[in-house]
Amino acid sequence: MSEVILEARDIKRDYVVPGGFLKKDKVISAVKGVSFTLEKGKTLAIVGESGCGKSTLARILTFIDAPTGGEIIINGKKVDVAKDGITKEMRQMVQIIFQNPYGSLNPRQKIGDVLGEPLLINTNMSAGERRERATEMLVKVGLGPEHYNRYPHMFSGGQRQRIAIARALMLNPKLLVLDEPVSALDLSVQAQVLNLLADLQEEFGLTYVFISHDLSVVKYIADEVMVMYYGEAVEHGSRDSVFSDPQHAYTKTLFAATPRADVESIRARLAKKQQTKAA
Numbered sequence: 001m002s003e004v005i006l007e008a009r010d011i012k013r014d015y016v017v018p019g020g021f022l023k024k025d026k027v028i029s030a031v032k033g034v035s036f037t038l039e040k041g042k043t044l045a046i047v048g049e050s051g052c053g054k055s056t057l058a059r060i061l062t063f064i065d066a067p068t069g070g071e072i073i074i075n076g077k078k079v080d081v082a083k084d085g086i087t088k089e090m091r092q093m094v095q096i097i098f099q100n101p102y103g104s105l106n107p108r109q110k111i112g113d114v115l116g117e118p119l120l121i122n123t124n125m126s127a128g129e130r131r132e133r134a135t136e137m138l139v140k141v142g143l144g145p146e147h148y149n150r151y152p153h154m155f156s157g158g159q160r161q162r163i164a165i166a167r168a169l170m171l172n173p174k175l176l177v178l179d180e181p182v183s184a185l186d187l188s189v190q191a192q193v194l195n196l197l198a199d200l201q202e203e204f205g206l207t208y209v210f211i212s213h214d215l216s217v218v219k220y221i222a223d224e225v226m227v228m229y230y231g232e233a234v235e236h237g238s239r240d241s242v243f244s245d246p247q248h249a250y251t252k253t254l255f256a257a258t259p260r261a262d263v264e265s266i267r268a269r270l271a272k273k274q275q276t277k278a279a
């Protein structure tokens with residue numbers, strides 16, 4: 001039987017923006033009651049244009065921000081950040097990957113320490129065990145033991161994103177929330193990082209919430225697609241059904257605006273990958 005890893009029930013997030021002298025405060029409803037369930041090993045892509053609430057939802061799903069309404073259930077357990085804070089268990093269960101890996105890596109920390117830190121904080125592993133695990137993870141993400149003592153600036157953008165992915169996996173999470181994880185990378189590097197994510201998902205049984213404005217990337221990686229528009233989920237279905245038969249007027253407009261060439265190039269990449277796998 002399929003196992004539900006994540007359930008979002010009617011998630012809402014309002015921001016109050018102070019109005020200033022003699023002006024009323026303004027309430028911005030960034031997320032207006034979003035619900036979905038996500039099964040183990042699946043990828044839900046969340047798409048929509050800038051300002052539709054994708055990043056707000058990502059922050060809520062990763063406990064960086066608390067919702068103003070609704071509930072999150074992870075692995076069968078209701079999460080209440082406002083009441084319980086962020087517990088060790090939650091931190092282990094869910095990790096986030098951001099668009100800009102350089103921004104999230106401390107430039108003065110060697111990669112070995114970047115990867116060892118979550119273990120140092122959250123486990124009783126010895127220095128030797130942490131080193132071994134970090135080296136293992138470097139190899140899993142396509143880097144090598146020789147990178148252990150290097151600093152973030154010595155890596156390319158794609159390699160830095162691999163390091164960010166390795167760090168996110170150090171505590172064996174069940175769910176990864178990826179907020180535009182390949183948007184800052186060159187096209188060829190994007191494909192490599194997407195392939196890595198697909199391989200890691202298979203190997204570790206990971207569940208992904210993948211936020212992207214790039215439909216060609218979404219078409220490549222997603223099992224399900226949720227389309228957001230002004231804080232609401234206006235469409236949610238399997239990748240194939242949403243792409244081949246979009247129902248909502250906004251989805252139709254969004255898809256019509258995507259250059260066809262992108263979709264074709266991603267199809268070609270996918271076909272090539274399948275050929276390589278079969279060979």
Ligand SMILES: Nc1ncnc2c1ncn2[C@@H]1O[C@H](COP(=O)(O)OP(=O)(O)OP(=O)(O)O)[C@@H](O)[C@H]1O
Nearest residue numbers: 015017028030048049050051052053054055056057
């Ligand atoms: N801390 C905040 N205070 C006030 N308003 C905010 C805050 N964070 C987000 N918003 C507003 O909430 C809405 C949704 O923003 P959000 O960043 O979630 O959208 P997005 O779809 O991720 O956009 P982008 O792709 O540009 O990051 C926007 O109108 C934004 O201005």
